[in-house]
Every structure is written in structure tokens, then in C-alpha cells.
Amino acid sequence: MIFLVWFKAGPLFEDSDKLRNAYNEKLVSPLEAVSIIKSGDNIIVPPGAAEPEVLMDALADRKNDLKDVRIHQMLPLREATYLKPGMERQFRHVSWLTSSVVKRGVKEGRAGVMPGYLYEYPKFIQELDVDVFMGMVSPMDEHGYFSFGVSVDYTIAAAGCAKKVILVVNPNMPRTMGYSYIHISQADMLVEDNTPLLEIQKPVTTKTDLTIGDYVCELVDDGSTIQLGLGFIANAAAQCLGVKKGLGVHSHFITDTIVDLVECGAITNRRKNIHAGKIICSSAVGTKRLYRFMHNNPLFEMHAVSYTNNPMNIAKNEKMVAINSVDEIDLLGQCASEPIGPKLYSGTGEQVDFARGAMNSSEGKSIVVLHSTHKGRSKIVPMLESGSVVSLSRNDVDYVVTEYGIAKLRGKTYRQRAEALTAIAHPDHRDGLTEAAKKFGLTR
Known part of the structure; x- marks a missing residue:
């Protein structure tokens, strides 16, 4: 959905007064906002750092009044009260891309x-049938528009079809460019809050990561457009x-990297x-440094995930990596990028799309x-454990990189694949993989 800003001739102050009055009329407390939620409702909230924490906490405070409320969300970054054991009769979390904070709930049957x-x-x-959308936005501009900031994703679609829309106005939410706006006329209630956005710290880089990075660098040409999971x-x-020159970005998530x-x-x-000249993305998860960098920065152009992750749109980028x-x-x-073995707790994410x-x-x-190993166990295996979900099929894999090198799989036979993957496995596990390949008839 695209929101157009119409400029109207006449005094700006008159329009500003009307917008401010409309704002004040819709302003309520968090508890008043969530009072409209009923048992059995479907609620959608944005993913990651855009979670409206103050509303989620207020909703949990109503636990004695509600049952079977379904909360749809991707990638929650904190274990909100409603996610904790003992709340499953009142609230049911439906995850589209699971983070570590809800894996336990999924395994125990308290979340789906x-x-x-x-x-x-x-x-x-x-x-x-979306009953309520609850999201976080940046402060209103002089035209009556809020920005969804770090999360456009499915947010625009949810706000557009929900029966009721509740927005948390937070000065810590960056105002981002692109298709990230919603007008005050589309909001039923507004809540003010100044809680800092949730953060994910940058990963600590190990020697193994740097070795893998050097191999990745060999595969990325100057002028490529990249996506990072x-x-x-x-x-x-x-x-x-x-060390590269002229890189571009077309990605779902943006991080501090x-x-x-x-x-x-x-x-x-x-x-x-x-x-050209734009970072195309749909969501941002990182630290305050990232969020501040994105604020009012025309380098970034936010789009719905239906655009950023559509393989046909991704393929339009030349030298896409x-x-x-x-x-x-x-x-x-x-x-396998989800569970290993029959323990379903996550979704596929953006890997297949990109x-x-x-x-x-x-x-x-x-x-x-x-990495070639984890706690001494090889991550290149003869076959996936029974019950494991295949996130990327064998037909969707091109290059594989470990700290021991690069394996090119696309366009290769089973025998060539097995040999190439064995060559980049940890040396302690190569003999076992070679024997397994012979046993399965993949090599002689």
C-alpha cells in the first residue's frame, strides 16, 4: 500500500492546529488502548525492535479478563510477560520467524x-481476520504522517486491513524514508511512550569468522549488491x-554491519x-547507532517485505549476492537453518527468497x-538428522563457505557435491564423511 502526501495551499498553521487537535483527541493511556481487545481476537504487532512494549505489557495486565487472544509477530526480541509459562490460556503467540526468546514456548506447545x-x-x-494492529511509530510530521521507522515488513499490510489501529508514538523511533508512512486519520488511538528501542549487539568476531569472511570476499565482486541475513x-x-568498492544493498534486514x-x-x-543510490530494506535490527544513522537519512528506502523479498524483484539487481x-x-x-531433528520451533526466514x-x-x-564444527560435532553431515526441516533445498544452494574453503555446488553432480563439501569440512571429520559418501553410493 502506498501513502501519498498531498500538499494543500493555504496557511500551514491552520492545518497544524487541526492535526494537533486530532492527535489530542485520539491520545489515550496504554490501558485504555488495550481495553478494546476481546477474547479470541487476532492481534498483529511489528517484529523486532518495533514491538510496542508498553501496549504488550498493558495487555498482559488484563490476563484475568481475556482468553485465547492470538498475537501474531515475527522475531520478538524480549520475553514479554504474555510469553511466559502459565499465560497460554489467555494468550497464544503465533510466530512467523522465531527468536530464542520464544523457542521454549514453541517446544512446550505454548506458541505456534x-x-x-x-x-x-x-x-x-x-x-x-485482523482485529487489532498495535505498532510503534515516530512522532507525527507537519502533514499528519507517522513513520513505522525500523519495521515496514508486514506492518503496512496489517495496519491497512485491521479493524482497529493503535499506534505508540515514540521519539526514539527513527523517521525512515520510502513506503513507511501512516496518516493520523488511519489511527484509532494513540499512546505516547519514550522507551528506548530494543537492541541486538554486534556479534563478536572470531578468527574463524574472519577466515570465512576472507573466502566470502573472494566471491563478492566490486559493484555487487549484497544481502545479509x-x-x-x-x-x-x-x-x-x-575492502570492496561500490557495493549496493538490497536486503530484508539491516544491521550495524x-x-x-x-x-x-x-x-x-x-x-x-x-x-541507484539507495539501500533497499524492510526492517532494521541492531543498536542505537544503527537507528540514529537511519533517522531522516535519504540513503535508506524502506519497502514492504512483499517487495524486498520477492525473488523476481531481487533478481532485477545485477551481481546480486x-x-x-x-x-x-x-x-x-x-x-537446515531451523531445528536440527524433530523439534519444530522456527520459520525459514528470508534465506529461500534471496x-x-x-x-x-x-x-x-x-x-x-x-563453521565447520560446533562443540566438536561436524556441521557438514552425511545426511540431516531424521525430522530436520530442510530450509534450503539442494537445488537452492550455490556456494558453501567454511573456514576451510569454498565449495561450489550449483551445476554439480551428487558425487562432485560430496567431494567438494568433504574438502571444506574439519580435517578430523573428512575420513568419516568420505566413508559415508561411499556407503550411500555418492562416491566410489
């Missing part, structure tokens, strides 16, 4: 997961891209064949990165 490709989620929302390994490795690459001059976006972390990969090239988009881009590449 809705799988899907991220670019489809706005469509899912439009098919859902949220995985710590991908972001740590990407810091090595500071992108700020680093802009400030060192690696990211300029000038060589992009579409959206997708960089994502995976947890495990088998000798066929199947990747892998397919990048591989259909002119001179595009999809790169998955992982």
Missing part, C-alpha cells in the same frame, strides 16, 4: 509457528567486505542498476556460511 516465504506474509495477513556468522564474516560498510566507503549504492548462515548441511547440499533471487540475477551468487 506459521511457515511460509517471507514475501508472502502480507498476503497471509490480508487473508487473516541476521545470522551472527554472516554478519561477522561480512565485515571483511570493507551495514553502517560499518557505509562509513568505510565500501557501500555507495552508485553502481546499482535499479534503485545473498549471504546467509545455516546450521547444518548434508552431502547432497540440503541445508537465494532464489540471487541465483536468477545476472552474475548473481548465493552464499551460505557456517
